[in-house]
Amino acid sequence: MAHTTFDLGTRNMITLLLEVGALTIKEKQPRR
Secondary structure, three states, X not given: OHHHHHXXXXXXXXXXXXXXXXXXXXXXXXXX
8 A cells, every 4th residue: 555655645746846836937927
């Protein structure tokens, strides 16, 4: 069942990266 734990960890990492990336893109976009 170690595979399940690895999948959960990977999912958390991907979610974190996506959230950070979205925030960075929002900040870099010019305000309208």
